[in-house]
Amino acid sequence: MKPPLFDYASPETIADAVSALSSNPGAMVLAGGQSLVPAMNFRLASPSVLVDLQRIPGLDTISIDDGVIRVGAMVRHRDLELDDAVNAVHPLIREVMAHVAHVPIRNRGTVVGSLCHADAAAEMPLLLVLTDGAVKAVGPKGERIIAARDLFQFHMTTTRDADEIVTEAHFPVPGTGAGLAFDEFARRHGDYAIAAIGALIEKNGDGTVSRAALAACGIGDRPTRLAASEAALTGTRLDDADLEAAVRAARDEITAPDDMHATNAYRKHLTGALIKRVVAAAAARAK
Amino acid sequence: MTQRVANVPVNAVSPDPTATVRLHVNGEEVERTVSVRMLLSDFLRHELGLTGTHVGCEHGVCGACTVMIDGRAGRSCLTLAVQANGHEIRTVESLAGPEGDLHPVQEAFKDCHALQCGYCTPGMIMNVVSHLEADGDLDLTDEGIRDMLSGNLCRCTGYLNIVSAVRRAAELTEQSHTEQAGG
Ligand SMILES: Cc1cc2nc3c(=O)[nH]c(=O)nc-3n(C[C@H](O)[C@H](O)[C@H](O)COP(=O)(O)OP(=O)(O)OC[C@H]3O[C@@H](n4cnc5c(N)ncnc54)[C@H](O)[C@@H]3O)c2cc1C
Ligand code: FES
Ligand code: FES
Numbered sequence: 001m002k003p004p005l006f007d008y009a010s011p012e013t014i015a016d017a018v019s020a021l022s023s024n025p026g027a028m029v030l031a032g033g034q035s036l037v038p039a040m041n042f043r044l045a046s047p048s049v050l051v052d053l054q055r056i057p058g059l060d061t062i063s064i065d066d067g068v069i070r071v072g073a074m075v076r077h078r079d080l081e082l083d084d085a086v087n088a089v090h091p092l093i094r095e096v097m098a099h100v101a102h103v104p105i106r107n108r109g110t111v112v113g114s115l116c117h118a119d120a121a122a123e124m125p126l127l128l129v130l131t132d133g134a135v136k137a138v139g140p141k142g143e144r145i146i147a148a149r150d151l152f153q154f155h156m157t158t159t160r161d162a163d164e165i166v167t168e169a170h171f172p173v174p175g176t177g178a179g180l181a182f183d184e185f186a187r188r189h190g191d192y193a194i195a196a197i198g199a200l201i202e203k204n205g206d207g208t209v210s211r212a213a214l215a216a217c218g219i220g221d222r223p224t225r226l227a228a229s230e231a232a233l234t235g236t237r238l239d240d241a242d243l244e245a246a247v248r249a250a251r252d253e254i255t256a257p258d259d260m261h262a263t264n265a266y267r268k269h270l271t272g273a274l275i276k277r278v279v280a281a282a283a284a285r286a287k
Numbered sequence: 288m289t290q291r292v293a294n295v296p297v298n299a300v301s302p303d304p305t306a307t308v309r310l311h312v313n314g315e316e317v318e319r320t321v322s323v324r325m326l327l328s329d330f331l332r333h334e335l336g337l338t339g340t341h342v343g344c345e346h347g348v349c350g351a352c353t354v355m356i357d358g359r360a361g362r363s364c365l366t367l368a369v370q371a372n373g374h375e376i377r378t379v380e381s382l383a384g385p386e387g388d389l390h391p392v393q394e395a396f397k398d399c400h401a402l403q404c405g406y407c408t409p410g411m412i413m414n415v416v417s418h419l420e421a422d423g424d425l426d427l428t429d430e431g432i433r434d435m436l437s438g439n440l441c442r443c444t445g446y447l448n449i450v451s452a453v454r455r456a457a458e459l460t461e462q463s464h465t466e467q468a469g470g
Contacts, residue, residue: 001345007304008323008369030370037326037365038346050323052370078359082423102438104353104360104414189437 003040007049014138014165017051022140022163024049029165031073034101034109035117059167064089069171077106077114077124089173092180096123096198099182102190112169120155120256121192121218123184129223130180130198130215133171139164154221178202178211179286181278184218185270187261193218194262197274199282201233209233209283214246214275219267220255228252229275238283246279247272308372312337313381319368327371328352328363331378339379339409343440350439353410354378360417379409382416391459392416392452401452403443411439415453419460427454 007024011017021027026048030036039045053059059074062083069086080086081097100106100114100123114124115135127133128148135146137160151158160166174180184196200213212233214226228249236242254268262270309318312335319334326345331337331354343349345364352364355377363376382390389397392415402408418425418435425431432453433446441449 002326002329003324003367005303006324008306008367010369010372033365033367033370034347034362037367040324041326041345041364050367054370102350103418103435104350104362104438105347105365107359107417108356108361108365189434 001041003037004043004046006040006047008052009049010052010055012055012057014056014167017053017056017165018138018140018163020049020051021165027051027162029053029116031113031116032076032109034105035113035119053165062086064173067173069093069173071111071169071171073110073112073165073167075111077101077109077111078103080111081106090171092174092182092198093127093171096127096182099123099184099186099190099193099196105190112166115151115169116158116160116166118152118156118158118222119192120220120222121194121196122223123182123193123196123217125152125223126196126198126215126217127182128169128171129225130200130213131172131174132213133169135160135166135170136168137161137164137166143167145170149225152222152224174200175202177287179282179284181281181285183274183278183281185274195219195267195270195274197271197278199275199278201238201279201282201286203283203286207237209236209238212279214250214279216250216253216271218256219271220253224253226250226253226275233279238279243276243279247275250275306369306372308368310368310371310373311375313377321368323367323369325368326364327354327356327366327368327376330368330371331363331376334368337378337380341406341409343406348440349407349410350414351407351410353413353439355413355417358417358420360414377413379412382412390416391463392419392456395452395456395459396449399448399452399455401444401448407439407441407443411436411441411449414439415456419457425457427457 009020028047030050030052059072061072062075063070081094087094114122133148139161179201182198184193186193195218198215202211204210212230214229217223229246232245232249254271256267258264304323305320306323307320328342331340341351343351347362347365353360354363357375392412432450
């Protein structure tokens with residue numbers, strides 16, 4: 001239960017951090033350490049070099065402009081959760097974050113670290129996917145924007161190159177009038193979700209749904225949008241039959257095999273119940 | 288069937304890399320040269336002899352190792368000593384006064400019989416102190432307190448007395464603030 005041997009680097013610029021990554025095969029980025037250090041204690045991860053981002057200035061800022069919340073790589077979960085300006089424009093962030101681990105873990109773990117860790121049952125990747133967010137990655141070839149839909153490949157794997165550092169996450173501010181909601185089922189408070197659903201609903205003047213976005217985590221090998229369910233809800237008045245149709249349309253997306261937490265059949269049941277509950281909650285908030 | 292050999296990167300690691308770290312622990316500056324893979328929990332216990340910080344699971348789940356890092360509760364088993372370099376650490380040893388007079392949270396745990404074996408207690412207490420010192424109102428409903436304690440496991444008490452102790456600690460803290468303001 002102690003980490004294996006590694007070399008430690010504590011660069012003070014992004015350029016130095018990138019070169020430490022690209023010149024050392026097997027090097028890994030260290031942010032809050034709340035996923036990586038346990039993995040090292042278990043000897044599931046054994047990086048050659050740990051590249052600690054904490055001494056690079058400017059990575060701990062949150063800004064809101066052009067309708068986008070930009071979260072720097074060293075912003076801790078707890079700082080985003082408690083940010084009142086963020087809460088004023090995107091209250092779902094605070095609601096979702098209450099489900100991420102416990103306060104002492106959120107005091108140390110970072111939002112960007114959670115996205116890079118990309119656990120298939122993690123809540124923040126779901127939120128990024130739900131709202132069509134993105135991350136900015138910087139590597140030896142320069143910087144690029146990776147859209148949420150292209151970022152998550154499978155459990156704990158992203159399309160980030162090994163020598164790229166994600167410097168910020170971009171969470172778009174939802175349009176005025178959009179209703180958003182989230183809920184999850186977990187065995188104990190603070191655990192990863194066995195199944196979780198996030199929904200964004202926009203309505204026309206006549207009360208029909210003009211846009212529905214649904215995202216799930218815990219049910220497959222990555223956080224995913226439920227496109228068929230979204231289509232089933234668009235244009236409807238969210239009657240019971242419409243919600244049932246959305247639940248049926250999601251069934252093929254629930255691919256997680258039976259594990260010690262739940263069977264696939266139970267996950268299908270949970271996902272169905274959550275879709276109905278979360279869509280109704282989002283619709284009630286839509287204006 | 289042939290099996291492909293995984294392309295595992297070769298670790299080019301020095302034999303036992305060390306670093307000199309300087310931390311503020313319970314108000315004092317300490318400097319040690321330690322292995323870079325030393326956990327903060329082991330640094331506190333083995334380098335500084337501060338064995339009040341307990342170690343249960345070493346993967347962030349039990350909360351026994353919780354200390355305050357820059358004024359906020361954090362897991363010392365999920366923090367490397369090198370990560371804490373230059374930062375301020377408070378452990379349970381910092382709470383009682385020089386004459387052994389207890390901190391309000393310790394007093395409340397004693398009054399409410401909120402410990403049996405005491406293994407979880409230092410982590411519980413540092414987490415509660417961190418919440419009481421944070422800005423903003425605390426949710427002192429049973430549900431709110433249970434949420435606050437959700438990252439600290441206790442195998443003995445059944446939690447009921449710990450929930451009461453947190454409420455009592457909040458009262459004692461409130462009282463001492465009013466007394467200070469009044470006197
Ligand atoms: C007891 C416990 C319960 C938890 N419960 C939950 C939960 O319910 N839901 C949840 O979502 N999470 C949970 N977590 C994980 C927690 O949210 C982590 O903080 C988060 O997953 C990782 O953030 P970090 O900053 O600690 O990253 P680290 O642990 O430092 O890094 C995680 C991974 O991301 C990479 N990485 C980090 N930052 C960058 C970057 N800027 N660029 C490139 N790569 C990077 C690292 O190399 C590593 O592979 C839990 C953790 C614990 C210990
Ligand atoms: S020892 Fe650190 S959380 Fe269990
Ligand atoms: S008092 Fe024994 S573990 Fe809590």
